[in-house]
Amino acid sequence: MPLAAFHPAVVAWLEHDLGAPTEVQARAWPVIANGGHALIAAPTGSGKTLAAFLAAIDSLVRRGLREALPDETVVLYVSPLRALSNDIQRNLQAPLAGIAEELAAEGLPTPEIRAWVRTGDTPAGDRERMRKRPPHIVVTTPESLYILLTSASGRRMLSSVRSVIVDEIHAVAASKRGSHLALSLERLAALSDAPPQRIGLSATQKPVEEVAAFLTGGAECTVIDTGHGRERDLGLEVPGSPLAAVMANEVWEEVYDRLAALVSEHRTTLIFANTRRVCERVARHLADRLGEVAVTSHHGSLAREHRLDAERRLKGGELRALVATASLELGIDIGEVDLVCQLGSPRSISALLQRVGRSGHGVGRLPKGRLFPLTRDDLLECTALLGAVKAGELDRLHIPDGPLDVLAQQIVAEVAGAEECGEAALYRRLTAAWPYRTLPRERFDDVLQMLADGYTTRRGRRGAYLHRDRVNGRLRPRRSARLVALTNGGAIPDQFDYDVVLQPEELRVGTVNEDFAFESMPGDVFQLGNQGYRILKVATGRVFVEDARGAPPSIPFWLGEAPGRSAELSMAVSRLRQGVDDQLAEGHEAQPWLETVYGLAPAAAEQLTAYLVVARAALGVVPSQHHLVLERFFDEAGDMHLVLHAPFGSRLNRAWGLALRKRFCRKFNFELQAAALEDSIVLSLGPTHSFPLDEVWHYLNAGTVREVLVQALLDAPMFGLRWRWNASIGLAVPRTRNGRRRPPQLQRQDAEDLLSVVFPDQLACAENLAGAREIPDHPLVAQTLRDCLTEAMDVEGLERLLARLERGEITVSGRDLAVPSPLAEEVVNARPYAFLDDGAQEERRTLSVRTGGALDVAEAAASARYDPEVIRRVRDEAWPAPRDTDELHDALVLCGFLTATEAEGREWRAWFAGLIEARRATAVSVAGGETLWVAAERLGELRGIQPQARLDPAIEAVGPVPESADEALIEVLRSRLEALGPVTAATLAAPLDMPLARVSAALARLEAEGFVLQGSFTGGTSEVEWCERRLLARMHRYAVDLKRAEIEPVSVQHYLRFLFDWHGLTERPEGVDALAAAVERLEGFPMAAGAWEQDVLPARIADYAPHLLDQLLASGRFVWLRLVAPRVAADDERH
Known part of the structure; x- marks a missing residue:
């Protein structure tokens, strides 16, 4: 192991506090010490962060022992999460303090190595101190790095950076945020004659070479990949009740009970949900089972203070369980986690590995995870997911191909920060970023022209941020460019959530969805962060609330697109x-x-x-x-x-x-x-x-x-939403103006105005559009x-x-x-x-x-065929049942014709003779077919189909004559289908002696009209059957009715016996849990107050006493109140 390359004090601290280096550290340190770019890909808890930092710390220690360390930033650490940045800054203090102690023990001076955090949460005073005296190590986020690169003081501070560490690079590489970071890294490289060394930290990805190219822009990079084949304790937790397409409340109760049991069996449990609503809902039910202080929630719509408090409480052992969304998927330091539970499939292999990796977080420890399928399809997907993990499979990473909205924002920021740029040099600089390596110069010029020209809308000219000197190929910023770039930067889309503000403290406790805020009224109670709040007022962008003081809350909703399965x-x-x-x-x-x-x-x-x-x-x-x-x-x-x-x-x-x-x-x-x-x-x-x-x-x-x-x-909602996002990211529709955030409705209007200028057809009335x-x-x-x-x-x-x-x-x-x-x-x-x-x-x-x-x-x-009784019933209803001569004539007209075979055994022959005598009908003999009874009104169609047929007697056809034999066949088949129910083409063709191909072609025409459907309805034949649409819908309705009829109601005696058992009146249980179950069954039932304690509850609970009800109400699970009917004004009493 090449520890000899480090200063003895660094080696002493390492051996004393951490012991032997991990595999990833042993492989990474020589590469980093040589100054080459490196990507370290390894599972969570393998020591990646120290592998990246220690060489830089050792270099600072050695330099500090030679001379006083200058006030300049040498190491830049970029983390995708603010909370992760705070963790890293805190965790850096341990090696710095430990190495200082070892130096002191050897009688050596201790260089002052300063490491500070610079994020959006950094107080203004700390930012000013950083400007005056830059720290040696800066810990930041991609968005704050962008701001530093755009401001004059930030550019000066970053010009001395020699090493940049990008943590959790896989978490941003596949999004626009990653493209934004890649451009920032190239802007950072341009600040110095010696571009800084780049070190990436990642979970193992596929293909890892693509992640390395993303990190360095395609420059040579050494990949240290220890693989992802780590031992894990994974399993499925399936409720006792069968899963369905939608999870029933009773099955949810089983899930809550099982979660509570698992939490009780472990010291700390992290529970992941796929949505914020489920997160809040599960936290509420677990708090009812485990206690309010044992469980809370953690997601992006909670205030930063709540999230930090939840992380602190979990790390300190105060929380038994934390219910979270992807907000805790990355490696924020939350202490020792024994078990991870995942509710529903996380939709990707990497998400499961990342989340389960939060447990057993440490070298040599075993991650433990349990998946809870929520539906039948979820059970199938979770099973396949476990199989994929077992087989060592990984999701493939897809890096966006040079997003132009992000490029536009970074161009404005770079030109504003540098104050003047050459177009060719800027193109070379920005296309050095991996996502933009194939960007054509023509498209780059299109973006430049867009930023120089802006847009003319009904509110005036907007979005012009550059002066473009096309003669000399130079770019200069307009006066507003730097401010707009600084206050509207980043690639995270705005979701237009409303801030929830607690009164009278004026404390922001989180956010709710805009639609939820619109639908809420003063007095409504909802839950956020496992705490109930009562709405006082809904204002533009803000919901003012007060503590609900134990009132039962509803769960808010957040609207958004679900992540797709990998x-x-x-x-x-x-x-x-x-x-x-x-x-x-x-x-x-x-x-x-x-x-x-x-x-x-x-x-x-x-x-x-x-x-x-x-x-x-x-x-x-x-x-x-x-x-x-x-x-x-x-x-x-x-x-x-x-x-x-x-x-x-x-x-x-x-x-x-x-x-x-x-x-x-x-x-x-x-x-x-x-x-x-x-x-x-x-x-x-x-x-x-x-x-x-x-x-x-x-x-x-x-x-x-x-x-x-x-x-x-x-015409789909996704286009309008993404247009607004891209217009905001591309600075065409600024999210803030004059230091204030613009209301959602104004941002929407601005985006729509912009779209009407650049793409008028998209908003045009469809009736006025000719073609696509x-x-x-x-x-x-x-x-x-x-x-x-x-x-x-x-x-x-x-x-x-x-x-x-x-x-x-x-x-x-x-x-x-x-x-x-x-x-x-x-x-x-x-x-x-x-x-x-x-x-x-x-x-x-x-x-x-x-x-x-x-x-x-x-x-x-x-289910692929209909019950014979259903088919028989529909055929009987569709088939004519004449009762006299005139009704038989109607039947002949409606059915097109009747065959002599179909009339056998009925009283129709005498009526038909009367129709023949009145010359209203005739018998048509078709060679090779049957004898057909045809009304004079339909005779023209039959003669059109079979002109050689013999009539007995010969009568004149009345009514319209079809234009062609095909039209005649279509009309005759239409009438026959209305009377026959499911039938094959051969059955339709036989009485007419028609080729099957002609009948099939006519049926296809009827199908194209929507008149008839084909399928296998009776199950008694392998041939395709045809059925008139209305009759098929009737068959479906009767089939449903038949299924319902099979479910017979129980007798009154059985029902009363069930009610007595259900309410515990036969074998009365004991205890407060039995009382809670009894009250839950009677929830919402109005009764006189005295009757509850005198009659109702004692009849159900064997050891009932008033203090049991008091204990139940004090728990907050139930509340009782008097419901008073609203008063009616005297003049309205008649209503």
Whole structure:
């Protein structure tokens, strides 16, 4: 081990306090000591931070012993989180103090090495001291580094930097924030003749070489990668009750109980939730079980003071559990964590590894994690996720390709900071950043021109920040450029949350979503940070609250886009589905395979097996990336729904669903509703649409889908949102002006005004547009489209998928079902974040779809066909039942014709003879066919189809004559289908002696009209059947009614016996927990106050005493109050 390169005092401290160096330290120190760029990739807790810092500290110690250290910054440490920056600054004090003690023990002077934090939270006094006397080590964030590079004092301080350390580089590289940082690193390098050494710290990524190139801009970099194959204790926690498409409250209670048990079994537990709402909800229920002081929440909408207090309490052992979102995913120092619980799939392999890595945080310790699936699809995904971790798989990192909005901001900042720049030199400098290495000079010039010209809006000229001397190729800042760049910097989009301000302290305690603030009223009580607050007033951008003093709170909501599942995890999900399908296809049991290959416990394997077995029975296959399934069914209102089963992840499915929605809109002139989740897409159509299922696979093709998708997304909410974000990041719509933050409504108006100038077609009335919208060649418009296509969606993945479909590399199938398959239930019940249109949740057509049936293989297999009794009933209702001559004539007109066979055994012959005598009908003999009874009104159509047919007697045709034989056939088939119910094309062709091809072509025409649907409805034939749409909707309705009829109500005696047992009146339990359960069952029931303690509660609790109720109320779980009916004014009493 090359410790000899370090000063003896440094070696002494290292050996005394930490012992032997870790593998990553031993490999990294020689590389760093040689001055080369280095990327250190290793799991959490492996000593990466000290590996990066110690060489710089040793250099400062040696220099300090030779001479007085000058007041200049030598080391710059960049962390993606402010809290992480504070941690690093605190953790730096230990080695600095320890080395100083070793120096003193050797009788040597102790150089004063100063390390300070510079973030947005740094007080003004500390910033001034840094300007006057720069510290040797500066710890900062990417946003604060940008500000330092833009200010004159910051540029002077950073010009002496010799080493820059970028921590958690993987957390920013795949976002615009990473592109922003990459440009800042190149600006930093330009401040000195000797560019600083770059050291990156990262969890192991794929490909790690791409992360190294991002760090250095493609310059030579040594990668120290110790791998990610660390031992972990991972497992699934499945509730005793079966999971469903939506988690029931009763099942949530089981999850809370299990979480509370795990927390009690461990010293400290970190619980991750995927949303802030779930985070708050879980924290509340755990606090009810474990106590208010034992649990709290931690997420980005809480005030910094609350988050820091939660971190301090967890580290100090005051908290037993902390419920967090991704705000604690990175390596903030929160002390020893014994267990990590993850609620729901984190949607990526790397997120799970990062979060579980928060436990066992230290060299040689074992991380321990438990996953809690929340739905059936979540169970499948979590199983696949554990399999991917077991196999050592990683998500692939995707670095954005030179975002132009970020480039515009950094150009303004650099020109303002340098006060003058040459265009060519600036281009070379900024394209040295890895995300911009392929940026064409023409596009760079477009951005420069945009920043020089600005925009003319109804509020005047905006966004002109540069003077451009095109003759000499020089750039100079306008007067406002530096201030705008300093006050509007960064690449984190503004979500327009409202500050929550506690009165009378005027203390900011967090933020809530703008929509939640709009929908709230004074007096409402909500929870934030496990604390209840009562709203006093809602003002612009602020919600004023007071302590709710124990009043039961609601949980606020935050709106946003859900993160998409990684492509690698989607492939793991597909492999699991394919594996189960293969086992079932070969006649094997899937449960033992899941237990053996994926290590599932029997209870989890049993639930997952039952789910997929029933899904396979309904769809004929378990859909995977190699076999896609399109299912069609009707809701109770008669509307049609399509569900495309495609487990490619929501980014690709969102693109596919949006493009399909656009294609359906153009084909049927109908704005349908659609939603996309990780494994499926739902398209909700109206009652008049009809088409072959197999046709849908050909609606899009790889060569044109991008153009279709671009036109589709222009009307989607994602475009307007990302346009505003990009306009703000690109400084076209400043978020602050004159030192004050601009209200959300004004920022929206400014963004819309800007869009109307650069892209008027996007806001134009659709009725006035002729054809597709023409996309302007504007940098911010181009960037917004690129963000929608590649960030929110995966257009390239969709193009590859469609190309594989066209080459026949993917198997496809379609199923017409009476009820939705189990795999369709989750997308049918999708939340608003999955919607691909702007329809309100309460107006979704999917609300009419009945779901939630029990998993039964026989029922699922039968769902692809209708009960024979249902079909018989519909046929009987559709078939004519004449009672006299005139009604038989009506039947002949409505049905097109009746065959002599169909009339056998009925009283119709005498009535038909009367119609013949009156020359209102005739018998038509078709060669090779049957004898047909035809009314004079329909005779023209029959003669058009079979001109050689013999009439007995010969009568004149009345009514309109079809233009062609094909039109005549279509009209006759239309009438026959209205009377027959499900029928094959051969059955329709036989009485007419028509070629099957002609009948099939006519049926296709009727299908295109939306009149008829094809499928397999009776199950008694392998042939395709055709059914008139209205009759099929009736069959669906009767099938649902039949299922409901099978659920018989219990007798009154059984119900009363259940009520006595439910309320504990038969075997009265004891204790305060039993009392809580009894009160919960009676929640909201009004009764006289005295009756509660005299009659109701003693009848239910064996040892009831008044103090038990007092104890229960004092816990804060329940409150009782008197409800008074509102007074009615005297003159309004009549109402």
